[in-house]
Amino acid sequence: MLQFIRLGFFLALRQVRRASKWTTGLIIFVMTLTFLNLVVVPGILVGLIEGAVSANKEYYTSDILISTLEKKNYIEQSPLIENIIRSMPETLAVSPRYLSSGTVEANYKEASKEEEIDSAGAPFVGIDPIGEDDLTGISGFVVEGEYLAPGDYDQILLGSYLLTEYFPVETASFPTLDNVKVGDKVRISIGEIKREVTVKGIVKSKVDELSYRVYFVDTQFRDLIGRNDYNVGEISVRLKEGVDPNVFKEALLRSGVGEYARVQTFEDAQPKFLKDIKDTFALLGNMISSIGLIVASITIFIVIFINAITRRKFIGILKGIGISGRTIEASYVFQSFFYAACGSVIGILVLYLFLEPFFLAHPINFPFSDGILVAPLNSTAIKILILVVTTIIAGYIPARMIVRRNTLDSILGRN
Amino acid sequence: MPLIQVTDLIKTFKDGEKETRVLKGIDFAANEGEWISIMGRSGAGKSTFMYLMSLLDEATSGEIYLFGKDTHSMNAQEKTGFRLNELGYVFQDYALLPDLTALENVAVPLMMQGKYKSEAYKEAKKSLEIVGLGTRLNNLPSQLSGGEQQRTSIARALAHKPKILFADEPTANLDNESSETVMKLFQEVHKQGQTIIMVTHEETFSKFSERVVTLDDGKIISDKPAS
Numbered sequence: 001m002l003q004f005i006r007l008g009f010f011l012a013l014r015q016v017r018r019a020s021k022w023t024t025g026l027i028i029f030v031m032t033l034t035f036l037n038l039v040v041v042p043g044i045l046v047g048l049i050e051g052a053v054s055a056n057k058e059y060y061t062s063d064i065l066i067s068t069l070e071k072k073n074y075i076e077q078s079p080l081i082e083n084i085i086r087s088m089p090e091t092l093a094v095s096p097r098y099l100s101s102g103t104v105e106a107n108y109k110e111a112s113k114e115e116e117i118d119s120a121g122a123p124f125v126g127i128d129p130i131g132e133d134d135l136t137g138i139s140g141f142v143v144e145g146e147y148l149a150p151g152d153y154d155q156i157l158l159g160s161y162l163l164t165e166y167f168p169v170e171t172a173s174f175p176t177l178d179n180v181k182v183g184d185k186v187r188i189s190i191g192e193i194k195r196e197v198t199v200k201g202i203v204k205s206k207v208d209e210l211s212y213r214v215y216f217v218d219t220q221f222r223d224l225i226g227r228n229d230y231n232v233g234e235i236s237v238r239l240k241e242g243v244d245p246n247v248f249k250e251a252l253l254r255s256g257v258g259e260y261a262r263v264q265t266f267e268d269a270q271p272k273f274l275k276d277i278k279d280t281f282a283l284l285g286n287m288i289s290s291i292g293l294i295v296a297s298i299t300i301f302i303v304i305f306i307n308a309i310t311r312r313k314f315i316g317i318l319k320g321i322g323i324s325g326r327t328i329e330a331s332y333v334f335q336s337f338f339y340a341a342c343g344s345v346i347g348i349l350v351l352y353l354f355l356e357p358f359f360l361a362h363p364i365n366f367p368f369s370d371g372i373l374v375a376p377l378n379s380t381a382i383k384i385l386i387l388v389v390t391t392i393i394a395g396y397i398p399a400r401m402i403v404r405r406n407t408l409d410s411i412l413g414r415n
Numbered sequence: 416m417p418l419i420q421v422t423d424l425i426k427t428f429k430d431g432e433k434e435t436r437v438l439k440g441i442d443f444a445a446n447e448g449e450w451i452s453i454m455g456r457s458g459a460g461k462s463t464f465m466y467l468m469s470l471l472d473e474a475t476s477g478e479i480y481l482f483g484k485d486t487h488s489m490n491a492q493e494k495t496g497f498r499l500n501e502l503g504y505v506f507q508d509y510a511l512l513p514d515l516t517a518l519e520n521v522a523v524p525l526m527m528q529g530k531y532k533s534e535a536y537k538e539a540k541k542s543l544e545i546v547g548l549g550t551r552l553n554n555l556p557s558q559l560s561g562g563e564q565q566r567t568s569i570a571r572a573l574a575h576k577p578k579i580l581f582a583d584e585p586t587a588n589l590d591n592e593s594s595e596t597v598m599k600l601f602q603e604v605h606k607q608g609q610t611i612i613m614v615t616h617e618e619t620f621s622k623f624s625e626r627v628v629t630l631d632d633g634k635i636i637s638d639k640p641a642s
Contacts, residue, residue, distance in 0.1 A: 007526045011514075018514040018555075317510045320471055321524050321571065322499020324492070408472040411510065 008330025031343020034296035042285025052369035098126030099233025126221025145182035145201030160204035305398035316410025336395025424477035452621035455630035503572030562593025
C-alpha cells in the first residue's frame with residue numbers, strides 16, 4: 001500500500017543526490033530567500049512598531065503605569081499607593097511623577113509686547129532624578145547639557161520637541177522655541193506662578209512622551225504646584241523578571257488602588273495608534289510576503305516543470321516498466337519538500353543565529369523608533385508550513401501534468 | 416488458450432486532419448514459451464504492433480487478450496500493474512534511468528512490486544550476475560558500454576520473471592559482439608520457457624527465434640517458422 005511512498009522517496013533521493021549541485025544549490029538559495037522574505041519583511045515592519053512599543057515601555061510606562069482617574073489632576077492617596085507598591089515583593093523600582101501643564105517662554109526679556117514672546121506649552125513633570133533614571137534611564141537621552149541632580153533648583157530639562165532646532169515643524173497648535181540653548185534662562189508659567197529657570201539639558205528620545213516634556217526636580221516642583229500632600233500625577237513601576245504585569249495589576253486593583261487611580265499594564269497604556277499601526281504593518285508585511293510566496297511557488301513550479309519535461313522520457317520509461325503514476329508524482333513531491341525544507345532550515349539558521357541578534361544589537365534607525373526584527377517561533381513555524389505546503393503543491397502540479405501524458409509518447413519523445 | 420490473442424487490430428495516427436492507418440486489421444496469436452520475431456521494412460508497423468500488444472499504447476480498434484484477459488476493459492492503473500507483474504521490456508535505446516546505478520535500475524520494478532529494498536537488491540544483483548554484470552552493479556548507465564546497458568535492460572526486464580518479454584530492436588544500437596551476447600541471453604532464458612516477442616529488421620537475429628511474423632503496410636504478410 002505504501003510502497004509508492006517508499007519508492008517515490010527512493011527515486012527522489014537518487015535524483016536529488018545525482019542532480020547538478022549548482023542547480024540544487026540555486027533552488028535551495030531561492031527557497032532560503034523566499035523563507036527570509038516571508039519572515040523578515042513582516043518581521044521588520046512589525047519590529048518597526050514593536051521598537052516603538054518596547055521603547056515606550058522601557059523609557060516611559062515601564063511594566064505598570066498608574067495614572068489619574070478621569071477629571072482628576074492627581075492621584076489621591078499617592079503616598080499610600082506608593083507604599084503598597086513598594087511593599088509588594090514583585091516590585092523592582094518605582095518612580096512617582098508630579099504632573100502639571102505649563103508654558104515655557106524664551107525671549108521674554110527682549111520682547112516689547114506680550115504677543116512677541118516666544119512661548120510653548122508643555123506638560124511639566126517633577127521627578128526624583130535618581131529614581132527616574134533607575135527606572136527609565138532618562139539620563140541617557142540628554143543630548144545636550146547635563147541631567148538633573150537631586151539638589152538642583154530652578155534648573156530644568158527641556159524636551160527636544162519644544163525646540164525649533166530639534167523639531168523644525170512649527171504649527172499654531174504646536175509652537176516651538178527658537179534659539180534656546182543649554183545654559184539659557186527661560187521663564188516658566190504654571191497657572192499664576194512665573195519663574196525664571198535655567199535650561200540644564202535637552203532630552204531627545206523617539207518616545208514622544210519624553211521629548212515634549214519639561215523636567216523639574218520633584219522637591220521644587222511640588223512646591224511650585226502646591227502639592228504638599230505628595231499626591232503625584234503618575235507612577236511607573238518596574239517589575240522583577242518573569243512577573244506577569246497583568247497579575248500585578250490585578251493584585252493592585254484587589255488592594256483598592258483602582259478607587260484612586262487608573263492602573264494599566266504597559267500594553268494597556270500603549271497609544272491606540274501604535275496598536276493600529278502594528279496591525280496594519282503586520283497585514284502589509286503579510287501582503288508583501290504573500291507576493292514572495294507566489295513568486296517562490298512559480299519558481300518551484302517552473303523548476304519542477306522543466307525538470308519533469310526534460311525527464312519526460314524517463315517518466316515514460318518508469319510508467320512503461322510498471323511504476324505507478326502516483327509513485328512518480330510522490331518522487332517530485334519529495335523533491336519539492338526537500339528544497340523547501342533545506343531552504344527553511346538554512347533560513348532559520350540565518351534568521352535566529354544572525355539576523356535577529358544583529359537587529360537586536362543594531363536596531364534600524366527609523367525616525368520614530370529603533371526597529372528590531374520580530375520573528376516569534378510560532379509564527380515562523382506557521383510560515384514554514386505555508387512555504388512547505390505551497391512548494392509541495394507547486395511541485396506536484398507539473399509532475400502530475402507530465403505523468404498524465406501518454407506513456408509511449410513520453411518514451412518516444414512524441415508530442 | 417494462447418498467451419496473446421489479437422483480433423482485427425487497427426491503429427490510426429491523426430495529425431490534424433490527416434489520418435494515417437499504420438495497422439490495418441491484424442489477427443495474431445502467440446502461445447506460451449514461443450519466441451517470435453516480428454519483421455518488416457521500416458514503417459511496416461512492427462514496433463506499433465508490439466507496443467499495442469505490450470499495453471504501452473492504445474489501439475484504435477480491435478481486441479487484444481493477454482492470458483485470456485481482455486485488455487480493452489483495463490484502466491490505466493490496471494495496465495500499469497499488468498506491465499509491472501506480467502510483462503518485461505527491452506528497448507532499442509536501453510531505456511535505463513540515468514540517475515540510478517545498474518543495480519538500482521533493476522531493483523526499481525521489484526520495489527514497486529512491494530519488495531523491501533534489501534530483497535529487491537538481492538534479486539537485482541542475481542539478475543545482473545546472470546547477464547554477466549556482477550562486477551558493474553554500482554555503475555551509472557553513463558559508465559557502461561552500449562552492450563552493458565542493454566544487458567542491464569534485459570536484467571531489469573527479466574528480474575521480476577515476466578510471462579512475456581517484449582524486445583524492440585534490442586540489437587539495433589549494438590556492435591556484432593554485443594548483439595551476439597544479447598541473443599545468447601535470449602536463447603538461454605527462452606530455453607527455460609520464457610515467451611519472447613522480438614521486433615527486429617535483421618534476419619540474422621530472427622533466426623534465433625522459432626517463428627517469424629512479417630508485416631508490410633500494416634498487415635501480416637507471412638507467419639512461418641524461422642528458417
